[in-house]
Each structure stands twice: as C-alpha cells, then as structure tokens.
Amino acid sequence: xxxxxxxxxxxxxxxxxxxxxxxxxxxxxxxxxxxxxxxxxxxxxxxxxxxxxxxxxxxxxxxxxxxxxxxxxxxxxxxxxxxxxxxxxxxxxxxxxxxxxxxxxxxxxxxxxxxxxxxxxxxxxxxxxxxxxxxxxxxxxxxxxxxxxxxxxxxxxxxxxxxxxxxxxxxxxxxxxxxxxxxxxxxxxxxxxxxxxxxxxxxxxxxxxxxxxxxxxxxxxxxxxxxxxxxxxxxxxxxxxxxxxxxxxxxxxxxxxxxxxxxxxxxxxxxxxxxxxxxxxxxxxxxxxxxxxxxxxxxxxxxxxxxxxxxxxxxxxxxxxxxxxxxxxxxxxxxxxxxxxxxxxxxxxxxxxx
Amino acid sequence: xxxxxxxxxxxxxxxxxxxxxxxxxxxxxxxxxxxxxxxxxxxxxxxxxxxxxxxxxxxxxxxxxxxxxxxxxxxxxxxxxxxxxxxxxxxxxxxxxxxxxxxxxxxxxxxxxxxxxxxxxxxxxxxxxxxxxxxxxxxxxxxxxxxxxxxxxxxxxxxxxxxxxxxxxxxxxxxxxxxxxxxxxxxxxxxxxxxxxxxxxxxxxxxxxxxxxxxxxxxxxxxxxxxxxxxxxxxxxxxxxxxxxxxxxxxxxxxxxxxxxxxxxxxxxxxxxxxxxxxxxxxxxxxxxxxxxxxxxxxxxxxxxxxxxxxxxxxxxxxxxxxxxxxxxxxxxxxxxxxxxxxxxxxxxxxxxxxxx
Numbered sequence: 105x106x107x108x109x110x111x112x113x114x115x116x117x118x119x120x121x122x123x124x125x126x127x128x129x130x131x132x133x134x135x136x137x138x139x140x141x142x143x144x145x146x147x148x149x150x151x152x153x154x155x156x157x158x159x160x161x162x163x164x165x166x167x168x169x170x171x172x173x174x175x176x177x178x179x180x181x182x183x184x185x186x187x188x189x190x191x192x193x194x195x196x197x198x199x200x201x202x203x204x205x206x207x208x209x210x211x212x213x214x215x216x217x218x219x220x221x222x223x224x225x226x227x228x229x230x231x232x233x234x235x236x237x238x239x240x241x242x243x244x245x246x247x248x249x250x251x252x253x254x255x256x257x258x259x260x261x262x263x264x265x266x267x268x269x270x271x272x273x274x275x276x277x278x279x280x281x282x283x284x285x286x287x288x289x290x291x292x293x294x295x296x297x298x299x300x301x302x303x304x305x306x307x308x309x310x311x312x313x314x315x316x317x318x319x320x321x322x323x324x325x326x327x328x329x330x331x332x333x334x335x336x337x338x339x340x341x342x343x344x345x346x347x348x349x350x351x352x353x354x355x356x357x358x359x360x361x362x363x364x365x366x367x368x369x370x371x372x373x374x375x376x377x378x379x380x381x382x383x384x385x386x387x388x389x390x391x392x393x394x395x396x397x398x399x400x401x402x403x404x405x406x407x408x409x410x411x412x413x414x415x416x417x418x419x420x421x422x423x424x425x426x427x428x429x430x431x432x433x434x435x436x437x438x439x440x441x442x443x444x445x446x447x448x449x450x451x452x453x454x455x456x457x458x
Numbered sequence: 459x460x461x462x463x464x465x466x467x468x469x470x471x472x473x474x475x476x477x478x479x480x481x482x483x484x485x486x487x488x489x490x491x492x493x494x495x496x497x498x499x500x501x502x503x504x505x506x507x508x509x510x511x512x513x514x515x516x517x518x519x520x521x522x523x524x525x526x527x528x529x530x531x532x533x534x535x536x537x538x539x540x541x542x543x544x545x546x547x548x549x550x551x552x553x554x555x556x557x558x559x560x561x562x563x564x565x566x567x568x569x570x571x572x573x574x575x576x577x578x579x580x581x582x583x584x585x586x587x588x589x590x591x592x593x594x595x596x597x598x599x600x601x602x603x604x605x606x607x608x609x610x611x612x613x614x615x616x617x618x619x620x621x622x623x624x625x626x627x628x629x630x631x632x633x634x635x636x637x638x639x640x641x642x643x644x645x646x647x648x649x650x651x652x653x654x655x656x657x658x659x660x661x662x663x664x665x666x667x668x669x670x671x672x673x674x675x676x677x678x679x680x681x682x683x684x685x686x687x688x689x690x691x692x693x694x695x696x697x698x699x700x701x702x703x704x705x706x707x708x709x710x711x712x713x714x715x716x717x718x719x720x721x722x723x724x725x726x727x728x729x730x731x732x733x734x735x736x737x738x739x740x741x742x743x744x745x746x747x748x749x750x751x752x753x754x755x756x757x758x759x760x761x762x763x764x765x766x767x768x769x770x771x772x773x774x775x776x777x778x779x780x781x782x783x784x785x786x787x788x789x790x791x792x793x794x795x796x797x798x799x800x801x802x803x804x805x806x807x808x809x810x811x812x813x814x815x
Contacts, residue, residue: 133774166773167780172732173725176654177519178770184515185774195634196732207652219632259623261633290619290635446633458624 130368132156132360133182134165135175137194138293144318144337145292145354149193149216151338152356156364171196176203183208189367191360192216202226212367217263219443224374229359232380233263234270234442235410236352238417239388239403240334241274243349244282244312246399247332251281254305256298256315256322257288260456262445264316269449270417271314276451284452285310295321306331323348339389351389358384378439381411418442423450463804474754476801477747480793481761487789488782497776505775506768506782518653520763522725525662526551526717526734528759530741532662532669533713535750536706539673540682541689544707546592546607547714548738549614550585554715555722556618557584559729562644562722563626563637573643578661578719585715586708588614593707597700603707611738615731622729636730646724658720665713670752672709682706714738743791762787 134153138146146167157163164187169178175197182190183204189212192201198218205213205223213226221228244253253275257264268284275282285308287301298317302325305313313326313333320343326333327344335341335351359379366372379385388407391400409415418437422430424447431437448456488506489499510516530547537544558581565573592606619635628638646656673679681702685692692699721733744762748755769783 164774164777166770169770170732170735171730172735173522173721174735174766174770176725177522177767178774180515181770181774196636196730199639199727259633259635290623444632 129162129186131187131189132161132163132364132367133187133190134163135169135178135182135190135192135194135197136165136167137171137196138168138318140165140167142293142318143320143340143343146193146318148338148354149191149356152360153191155357156360159361159364161364161368169197176200179204179213180207183211188212189214189364189372212372214363221374221376227363227374227376229377229379230263231354231385232378233352233354233386234266234417235380236386236388237267237270238274238410238415239407240314240350240352241271241276242278242403242406243334243395243399244271244314244332245275245277245279246402247349247395248275248279248282248312250309250311251279251283252308252310253282253284253312253314254302254308254310255284255286256301256305256313256317257286258292258317259290260288260446260458262443265448265456266442266445267316268452269422269445272449272451273418273422282451286452286454288457289317291317293318295319298322299325302326303329320344335389341389341392346394348389349392349395353387353389355384355387381407382413424448425450425452459808461806461808463806465802465804468801472801474749474751476797477749477754477758477794479797480747480790483793483797484786484789487793488786491782491785492778495778497778502772502776502778505772505778506786507764509775510764510767510771514650515653516767518650518655519767520760521659522654522656523766524759524763525658525724526721526737527741527744527762528756529662529665529717529720530714530738531744531748531755531759532665532752533710534741534745535669535748535752535755536673536682536709538686538745539750540685540702540706542593542596542703542706543604544589544592544607544710545604545742546589546610546738547710547741548734548736549607549611550588550711550714551718551721551734551738552611552614552618553588553718554581554585554711555718555729555733556614556621557581557715558719559637559640559722560621560626562640563729565641565644566638567641569641569643571643573641574646574723577644577723578716581719582712582715585718586712589707589711589714590704593704597703618729618733619731622731626729628728637728639728640723644723645727646720654725656720656724658724661716661720665716666752666756669709673752678702678705714741740787743787747790747794761790765790 136146136149140146140150153163153165166178169175171194179192179200191214193216195217198215198220201213201215202220202222205226209225215228217230218228255268272284285305287305289297289301291297298319299321302313302322306329311331313322313331315322315336318337320340323333323335323340323344327347332349333344333347335348337354339351339353341348416436418431420431420435421433424430489503492499492502511520534544534547558577561577561580591610592603595601595606596603622635622637626637628636646658649655681697722729726733744755744758748758765783765786769780772778773780
C-alpha cells in the first residue's frame with residue numbers, strides 16, 4: 105500500500121514537472137564555460153548569442169558551468185525547460201551533451217570543438233583558427249628582431265599544435281632563421297600563469313608574444329615590456345594599444361544565427377562544421393599601422409588568398425622536427441591530417457608534452 | 459560606550475535553532491539583493507529555492523549534489539570537533555579520486571562484482587593516506603596543519619593535471635586532458651532509470667550513522683570532544699593526543715576520498731581536471747552550518763546543494779547572474795557566525811559616565 109502510494113506520488117510529480125515546463129515558444133539555450141565578461145572565449149560566444157537575440161529569437165544562457173558533473177544537469181534543465189536548440193560551448197561538455205541528446209530527440213544540440221556526434225540531433229562545430237595563425241606567423245617573421253617567437257600554449261591537443269605549426273611555417277617562409285619557443289600553461293584561462301609565461305618567454309629573448317589562452321594578461325605583459333603581441337578570441341587592442349599587431353577574432357554570430365533560423369524553420373540537419381576566414385568564423389581585428397603599410401598590404405593579400413583558397417596554411421613541403429616529410433612538395437594537408445595533428449614541424453623547439 | 463560580555467547560560471535548543479534563523483535571514487537578505495538587481499524578490503526566491511526541487515529529477519540532482527558535501531563535512535566534523543583544522547579536504551577528495559580512478563583504469567574492460575568495491579575502498583584509502591601527511595607533520599614536527607593541508611590541495615590538483623594530460627590520458631582522445639570513460643563494472647549503480655542518483659547515497663548514509671556512533675557512543679568520540687573543549691583537560695586525563703590527531707585526520711581523509719571516488723564513478727565516469735567544483739572547501743561551510751552534528755550536516759548539505767541548483771535555475775529562468783549562488787553561501791555563513799556571536803556574547807550599551815569624560 106505504502107509503495108503504491110509512493111509510486112503514484114512520483115508519477116504525479118513527474119507529470120506536473122513536465123506539464124509545467126511545456127512551452128511552445130522557440131527558444132535557444134547557451135552553456136558557457138566562463139563568465140560572459142572574460143574578454144576571450146566566452147565573451148565571443150555571448151556576442152554570438154546577442155546576434156541571435158537581435159533577430160527576436162528568445163535565448164537563455166548559463167555562464168561559468170563547470171565541466172564536471174554539473175554540466176549534464178544544466179544542459180538537461182535547458183532541454184527540459186523548452187529550449188529547442190542548445191549550444192554547449194566548451195570541449196568538456198562533449199559527453200554530457202551526447203548523453204542529454206539521447207533523452208531529448210526533439211531538441212537539437214550543437215557542441216563546440218568536440219568530435220562525438222553519437223545521436224542524429226547532435227552537431228559539432230569549430231573554427232579554422234590556424235588560418236589566422238598563418239597571418240600572425242607572417243607578421244611575426246617580418247617584425248621580429250631576435251628571430252625568437254614566444255608562444256603560450258594551453259593543452260597539447262591537435263587544435264593548439266595546428267596553430268603552433270601554422271604560425272611557424274608562415275614565419276619561416278618570410279624569415280628562415282625563425283625559432284618558436286613554447287610554454288605550456290595547461291589552462292585556458294589563468295591570468296597569473298599566463299603573465300608568468302609571457303614574462304619567461306620575453307626573458308628568453310622573444311620579442312613577439314602570442315597566446316592560445318583566453319585572458320588579456322599576456323598582451324598586457326608584452327605592452328609593458330615593449331614587445332609585439334597578438335590578441336586572442338576577441339579584439340584585445342584596448343588592453344595593449346601599442347603592442348598588439350592584430351587579434352584573431354572568433355566570430356560565432358553568423359553560425360549561431362544560421363543554425364537558430366534552421367532549427368526554428370525545421371531545416372536543421374546534423375553536420376560537422378569547420379569554418380574559417382572564408383565564411384568569417386575566423387576574422388582579423390584591424391592591423392596595427394606600426395608595422396608599416398607595406399606589411400599591412402601583404403597580410404591583407406594573404407588573408408584574401410587564404411579565404412579564397414588560393415593559399416593554404418599547410419602547403420608542402422612540410423617536415424617534422426626530425427626532417428621526415430609530412431606533406432610532399434606541392435601538396436596540401438587534408439582535413440583528416442589537420443584534425444589529428446600531433447607532431448611539431450621543423451623549427452619548433454622542444455617536445456610535445458605526453 | 460559598548461561592552462561585550464560572555465554569556466554563561468547558552469540554551470541548547472537555541473544553539474541548534476540559530477542555523478535556521480541564519481537561513482531565514484539569508485532568504486531575507488537575498489530578497490533584498492534580488493530587489494536591488496531589479497528582479498521581483500518573491501519570484502526570484504521561488505526560482506532559486508523551489509523550482510529546482512519541484513520535480514523528481516530535481517530532487518535526485520539535489521541528492522547527487524549534496525552527497526559529496528555531506529560526506530566531506532561529516533569527516534571534517536571529526537577534525538573540527540577536536541580542534542584540528544583540516545582545510546585540505548579538496549586535496550584529499552582529488553587524491554582519493556586519483557587512486558580510485560587509477561584502479562578503475564586498471565580494471566578497464568574487466569567485469570565482476572568485486573571491481574566497484576575495490577575502487578571505492580582504494581579511493582577511501584587514498585584520501586586517508588593523503589590526510590595523514592598534515593597529521594603526521596603536525597604531531598611529530600609541530601607544523602601548522604592549516605597550511606600543510608591547504609598547500610597539499612595544489613599538490614593533488616597538479617598531480618591530477620599531470621596524470622590526465624600525460625600517462626593516463628585517453629589513447630583515442632586526441633590528447634585532450636581526460637582519461638577513458640570507465641567500464642560499466644566500475645560505475646556506481648543508478649537507483650532509478652533516467653535519474654542520476656546512485657548507490658553512493660547509501661555509502662553516505664552509512665557513514666553518517668557510523669560517525670554518529672563513533673562520536674556519541676564510543677570512548678574515542680568522548681576523547682575527541684574533550685580535546686576540542688579543552689586540550690589541557692585531555693592531556694590531564696591522559697588521552698594519547700597524537701594518536702587521536704592522526705585518527706581524526708584519517709577519518710576525515712577517508713570521507714573526502716569516498717566523496718571523490720563517488721563523483722568519478724557516479725555522475726562523471728572518468729578522470730579529468732574538473733572532478734570537483736571545490737566541494738572540499740564548500741563542505742567547511744556545511745560542517746559549521748550543521749553544527750558539526752551528523753544530523754545537522756545532512757540538512758546543511760541539502761541546503762547548500764540547493765544554493766548551487768538554485769543559482770542555475772534562477773539564471774535559466776530569470777537570467778539572474780550565476781554568482782548569486784556564492785553570495786547566498788556567503789550570507790548563510792555570515793549570518794550564522796553573526797548570530798553565534800550574539801548567542802555567546804552579550805552586548806551592553808552603557809551610558810557615558812561622568813568620570814569617563
């Protein structure tokens with residue numbers, strides 16, 4: 105009798121919960137890994153959300169969601185509270201996203217930077233940041249006096265290694281004596297660690313600082329030390345007006361708008377998106393005139409060529425650190441090779457942490 | 459002028475009622491904050507404290523969130539009751555997770571009912587050993603356990619970082635800093651289909667019961683209490699202080715280790731860098747809010763867990779900033795300490811006397 109009562113109570117509560125949450129209006133949810141004011145990764149995703157909101161589509165976001173046990177609950181709550189499309193904007197949400205997607209087949213999920221699409225309602229998307237790195241490499245090779253480029257790296261995943269390689273290859277093309285020094289900080293966002301890394305690289309003779317981390321600390325250290333730097337994720341120019349040559353901007357807005365409209369109109373399909381300069385998912389902030397109008401013109405031309413496909417960041421011949429051929433002369437690396445990249449090219453110092 | 463006097467007659471029932479008063483004051487203070495931020499305070503409080511647990515899934519999530527907090531806080535109560543300030547439960551949780559996770563990886567693709575118990579046990583032992591470091595350093599080298607246990611949190615975190623980036627990272631995971639997903643045999647059994655509440659809750663309940671038994675029904679519990687009240691008395695009574703310090707740290711570490719292993723074999727299912735959103739530190743609030751009493755800690759852990767869920771729900775439905783959750787946790791502690799002060803001390807407002815002028 106008691107058990108029966110408990111069971112009926114549970115089912116009533118369940119029904120109540122579902123009926124309260126049923127809602128017809130089309131809504132888009134966003135899950136962020138950091139605060140919206142980080143001026144880097146999350147800030148740009150939030151800008152993308154604002155663009156969707158500007159269309160008159162209702163959106164919701166949850167910021168600073170830890171990538172541990174909490175992520176699944178937040179994603180599930182968004183799905184349960186009537187959101188039709190959910191963007192989960194950090195790699196650590198990969199498994200929780202797929203898990204929730206299984207239980208909500210009518211809700212669409214978009215996971216940034218992951219590789220698992222276990223259900224037909226999960227898409228993945230990322231940007232070809234390495235195309236931006238090629239432009240940075242060109243500028244760095246031309247601007248360095250010490251022939252040493254300092255690179256603050258986060259985790260030894262293919263995306264980061266691809267960036268290091270693309271930058272080094274482009275720098276070598278304009279300056280064969282270039283050396284790339286790397287400090288691994290094993291974090292995406294830690295102003296303290298990032299500024300220490302920047303200082304260490306400057307002390308080792310680097311007069312160009314670039315970062316694959318999200319805080320504005322490295323460019324501020326570079327500004328103080330009087331060396332050149334590049335901003336990451338968003339236009340960081342105002343944090344280091346003299347030092348920054350340009351920033352790689354992640355522009356998620358067009359993609360978010362396109363996918364939100366598709367989901368609303370019922371034309372959304374599963375896909376794996378990898379957009380770059382061509383589609384505008386990777387954009388460049390205004391170039392600093394301090395590098396001279398000739399160089400600015402060169403870089404602008406290279407940017408056009410990369411966008412049109414006339415140039416490719418990974419054009420052969422490319423050698424690894426030991427001198428083995430990675431890409432033959434005249435060939436370009438295919439997306440499969442880029443996606444799994446786990447070796448340095450020649451000219452990068454040190455080993456990939458394993 | 460104002461004079462502060464110690465009260466000698468503190469009633470026991472009021473002592474246990476002040477946490478409830480603190481919670482009400484927090485609700486009131488929270489309402490004011492919501493009002494200042496431009497939200498309807500009643501509606502915001504409803505989304506914060508009622509909506510998250512208005513369905514079965516929410517209740518299950520509340521228990522999932524409260525389980526590690528309760529376990530750690532119970533362990534901490536042994537330390538705090540005996541005046542041992544173990545601030546490093548977070549590190550003990552992570553180290554327990556590392557040891558338990560390592561065993562889980564060892565048993566990868568290995569079936570058998572014995573796999574999970576071995577993992578849980580090794581996690582508890584891991585946390586226990588890690589907590590013995592500050593205890594032994596304190597007893598034999600007179601170091602400060604607050605500092606040592608706190609600094610060891612960073613050691614555990616860096617060790618976990620090293621392992622998931624390097625030797626233990628998923629071979630098919632493109633170098634991302636995480637291990638494989640553990641096999642089914644290494645996961646906590648789920649109690650209800652579709653909910654995340656898992657068998658870890660039984661471990662917690664058993665631990666709470668055992669703690670109550672030890673604290674209130676054994677000689678060891680008596681010793682712990684006496685040392686907490688007066689170290690001199692304890693020495694005079696001939697209690698072996700050193701052994702006791704090590705034992706309370708071992709209990710505390712084992713509980714934190716259990717919490718860690720419960721997280722990785724329960725809702726997470728693998729090792730990565732974010733296995734705990736600072737449960738070890740939040741549990742300190744839980745322990746004091748629960749008056750270092752096992753039953754009190756159960757309620758305290760549920761309330762603090764609710765502030766986490768509430769912050770998420772309030773953001774989803776009203777876009778209230780997520781950090782209000784932390785503001786609520788801070789307020790609860792503030793009001794509790796504040797009312798404690800007034801409970802133990804009398805404040806007398808005296809008129810200015812002529813000879814003082």
